[in-house]
Amino acid sequence: MLRAIDIVTRIAPHANDAYVRAFADGDALLAQHDLTTPLRLSHFLAQALHETGRGTVLWENLAYSAPRILAVFGVGNHSAAIRPEETAALAYNPPALAERVYGLGNPHKSAELGNTSPGDGYKYRGGGVLQTTGRANYRRMGQKCGLDLETQPDLVVAPAHALEPALQEWTEGNLNAAADRNDIATITRTINGGYNGAQERKELFDEIWAIAAPDAPAWQTADAHDDTAWLQQSLNTLGANPPLTVDGKAGPATTSAVKWFQALAGLTVDGAAGEITRAAIRQRLAA
Numbered sequence: 001m002l003r004a005i006d007i008v009t010r011i012a013p014h015a016n017d018a019y020v021r022a023f024a025d026g027d028a029l030l031a032q033h034d035l036t037t038p039l040r041l042s043h044f045l046a047q048a049l050h051e052t053g054r055g056t057v058l059w060e061n062l063a064y065s066a067p068r069i070l071a072v073f074g075v076g077n078h079s080a081a082i083r084p085e086e087t088a089a090l091a092y093n094p095p096a097l098a099e100r101v102y103g104l105g106n107p108h109k110s111a112e113l114g115n116t117s118p119g120d121g122y123k124y125r126g127g128g129v130l131q132t133t134g135r136a137n138y139r140r141m142g143q144k145c146g147l148d149l150e151t152q153p154d155l156v157v158a159p160a161h162a163l164e165p166a167l168q169e170w171t172e173g174n175l176n177a178a179a180d181r182n183d184i185a186t187i188t189r190t191i192n193g194g195y196n197g198a199q200e201r202k203e204l205f206d207e208i209w210a211i212a213a214p215d216a217p218a219w220q221t222a223d224a225h226d227d228t229a230w231l232q233q234s235l236n237t238l239g240a241n242p243p244l245t246v247d248g249k250a251g252p253a254t255t256s257a258v259k260w261f262q263a264l265a266g267l268t269v270d271g272a273a274g275e276i277t278r279a280a281i282r283q284r285l286a287a
Helices: 004-011 016-022 027-032 038-053 066-073 086-089 093-103 107-113 135-145 153-157 163-172 175-180 183-190 199-211 225-238 254-264 275-286
Strands: none
Touching: 004 016, 004 038, 004 199, 016 093, 027 275, 038 175, 038 199, 066 086, 066 093, 093 225, 107 135, 135 153, 135 163, 135 175, 153 199, 163 175, 175 183, 183 199, 225 254, 225 275
16 A cells, blocks of 8 residues: 555645655554555545645635635624624734634634633634644644643644644544545545535545555445445435445445435535435435
């Protein structure tokens, strides 16, 4: 199996030196977290490189324009519910925007992230390989890794430590099991909290897989899973044409059938059978 650094340097030639050094010295740490198969490594790298803009982003960039602020954090789009009249003070002002979105300016999110003091929103903004966010997460990941990330958040991007919080998050989420069944939807939801950039993550995974294991499609090498078998059988029940082979492996035919159902149900057509798609399938089956 190729080393992670060999893949990173090919996929992300402009990656920040901190990440390059972390992956160059990271073989033992990756093995410690059992990223020892092409599927596991490819899924981890796809998420890491997406979260970091192919390794170019150390810290979350919050230098947003006013229209972008409203599109991402505006009323109806985010718990911050930023209104147009607020954007003049927030546009291209990362500390102010971070405080309004993640800090005390957004009580719902600050409580979720454990941001309790003025300035925590910016101090504990997304950082590192999987963009750790929030004082509570910095504290928790630091304790797991034997680092004082709460006091020294810059350690999350230090070459000697950058992989540790990301791999701890990966392991806590039981994401090797999801990778074994090629379940990128579950991996994305666990890492991202939703499905932001789902298509880009899939495309990045495909690009990495072509390097890591070019001899067979990823879905063929994946483990069969009962959830996928349920999905295939449910789509067949709802009239998938041609009918799917119920083998528990999500290949191109299953993806096409998911897209068919999503279009039928008026959902976003991305081929990813996430929670919303599965809920709609259950509703149709119940009806």
